[in-house]
Amino acid sequence: QVTLKESGPVLVKPTETLTLTCTVSGFSLSNARMGVSWIRQPPGKALEWLAHIFSNDEKSYSTSLKSRLTISKDTSKSQVVLTMTNMDPVDTATYYCARIRRTVAGTWWFDPWGQGTLVTVSS
Amino acid sequence: DIQMTQSPSSLSASVGDRVTITCRASQSISSYLNWYQQKPGKAPKLLIYAASSLQSGVPSRFSGSGSGTDFTLTISSLQPEDFATYYCQQSYSTRITFGQGTRLEIK
Numbered sequence: 658q659v660t661l662k663e664s665g666p667v668l669v670k671p672t673e674t675l676t677l678t679c680t681v682s683g684f685s686l687s688n689a690r691m692g693v694s695w696i697r698q699p700p701g702k703a704l705e706w707l708a709h710i711f712s713n714d715e716k717s718y719s720t721s722l723k724s725r726l727t728i729s730k731d732t733s734k735s736q737v738v739l740t741m742t743n744m745d746p747v748d749t750a751t752y753y754c755a756r757i758r759r760t761v762a763g764t765w766w767f768d769p770w771g772q773g774t775l776v777t778v779s780s
Numbered sequence: 781d782i783q784m785t786q787s788p789s790s791l792s793a794s795v796g797d798r799v800t801i802t803c804r805a806s807q808s809i810s811s812y813l814n815w816y817q818q819k820p821g822k823a824p825k826l827l828i829y830a831a832s833s834l835q836s837g838v839p840s841r842f843s844g845s846g847s848g849t850d851f852t853l854t855i856s857s858l859q860p861e862d863f864a865t866y867y868c869q870q871s872y873s874t875r876i877t878f879g880q881g882t883r884l885e886i887k
Contacts, residue, residue, distance in 0.1 A: 694876070703867070703878060703879070703880045703881045704816075704818075704824065704867055704869075704878040704881075705878070706869075706875075706876035706877065706878065709874075709876070717874040717875060717876075718875075719875065720781050720875055753823055753824075755823075760830075763812075764811065764812050764829070764830045764871060765871045766814040766826055766829040766830075766869075766871060767814070767816075767824075767826065767869070768826040768829075768835065769823075769825075769826075770823035770824055770825070771823065772823055773823050
């Protein structure tokens with residue numbers, strides 16, 4: 658059974674750096690056809706993709722947040738870490754990690770998702 | 781970035797109705813389009829991948845179609861558990877984008 662679980666602080670202050678960890682089980686981060694992505698959702702709003710990383714260390718970041726984000730992985734620990742600098746109250750959201758499945762044809766999708774973790778930015 | 785636009789933003793329907801949700805991409809994305817269902821307080825769940833492939837375990841009343849810029853998600857006969865928010869997502873570009881969501885409510 659494939660599972661992902663997000664962990665990190667529930668409350669951060671403005672200007673601080675957020676560090677979130679996604680711990681996966683049931684698949685390996687060294688699998689060439691799989692990766693992990695971070696997606697967030699402000700309360701009552703739509704999903705917003707943030708970043709992803711694949712087994713070969715291929716990474717991609719949201720255009721609007723690229724300067725603030727860093728994604729990395731520790732294959733031996735089955736963990737993917739996302740850091741976001743200079744947090745602001747508008748970054749208050751539920752943060753999800755999700756497994757990426759990628760086919761030989763190049764199409765890919767998110768399945769499954771972690772349960773999500775609500776991060777509030779407030780002084 | 782590729783923009784994804786869903787319509788309608790919200791929809792009221794009754795159990796047993798046939799419902800169609802549309803997703804339009806700002807440029808051609810071939811068949812690199814996925815659909816997700818999200819219920820309140822829960823993580824999204826994959827329904828359809830690669831525009832028309834039904835994810836394992838998803839009821840056959842869900843179907844997807846389209847290619848290029850225009851896509852549809854159809855629920856053939858609404859069930860009470862289908863009332864939720866639906867999102868499309870493109871994976872043509874490595875910079876992923878989602879639609880703004882379609883909220884499906886009980887009439």
